[in-house]
Amino acid sequence: xxxxxxxxGPVTLSEEAFLTINCTYTATGYPSLFWYVQYPxxxxxxxxxATKADDKGSNKGFEATYRKETTSFHLEKGSVQVxxxxxxxxxxSATGNQFYxxxxxxxxxxx
Amino acid sequence: EAQVTQNPRYxxxxxxxxxxxxxxxxxxxxxxxxYRQDPGLGLRQIYYSMNVEVTDKGDVPEGYKVxxxxxxxxxxxxxxxxxxxxxxxxxxxxxGGPLDTQYFGPGTRLTVL
Numbered sequence: 705x706x707x708x709x710x711x712x713g714p715v716t717l718s719e720e721a722f723l724t725i726n727c728t729y730t731a732t733g734y735p736s737l738f739w740y741v742q743y744p745x746x747x748x749x750x751x752x753x754a755t756k757a758d759d760k761g762s763n764k765g766f767e768a769t770y771r772k773e774t775t776s777f778h779l780e781k782g783s784v785q786v787x788x789x790x791x792x793x794x795x796x797s798a799t800g801n802q803f804y805x806x807x808x809x810x811x812x813x814x815x
Numbered sequence: 816e817a818q819v820t821q822n823p824r825y826x827x828x829x830x831x832x833x834x835x836x837x838x839x840x841x842x843x844x845x846x847x848x849x850y851r852q853d854p855g856l857g858l859r860q861i862y863y864s865m866n867v868e869v870t871d872k873g874d875v876p877e878g879y880k881v882x883x884x885x886x887x888x889x890x891x892x893x894x895x896x897x898x899x900x901x902x903x904x905x906x907x908x909x910x911g912g913p914l915d916t917q918y919f920g921p922g923t924r925l926t927v928l
Contacts, residue, residue: 801871801913802874805858807855
């Protein structure tokens with residue numbers, strides 16, 4: 705079945721460090737891929753998405769490129785801030801109308 | 816203000832006592848969905864609805880029921896809760912389907928003793 709695998713956390717970085725959170729997927733058909741973010745005590749919010757191969761989603765300095773050949777959608781940011789501390793979820797929707805999340809990666813950015 | 820609301824936000828109950836968690840959205844969204852969030856498992860979809868009177872099972876529907884009698888409301892019903900349903904529950908809605916941005920409610924923390 706469809707699924708998403710993301711790197712284990714937690715991740716702790718210093719402010720201005722480079723961030724990569726790995727995400728790979730398994731899906732039938734041609735999935736759309738998403739990154740959602742959950743700030744402490746809140747619900748999830750969409751960070752970015754890509755709907756076809758080679759698309760790049762970007763928002764708030766975060767980027768992710770849909771790589772069909774490696775079935776990946778890694779999240780990157782060049783310089784993280786304390787305010788980026790949150791849990792990040794990779795997700796997909798493929799055939800049908802179901803939605804699948806990864807297990808989440810907790811990021812803490814220290815000043 | 817555009818939002819998804821859930822009630823209650825916190826609930827402690829006992830095994831077997833029927834309960835309902837309400838979810839309402841004011842954005843005229845077609846798609847609504849329920850998820851549960853558990854440590855180490857992320858979010859898993861329980862049920863979703865593409866429109867009024869149309870509901871489908873997600874990944875973990877056992878022990879849950881839903882209904883969609885009006886576009887704005889999508890209650891989650893636990894007819895006989897068990898301790899393994901202790902979790903954090905989120906309702907979400909989107910305009911046309913899961914490919915559109917999903918807007919999440921604030922969550923309901925349920926404890927079943």
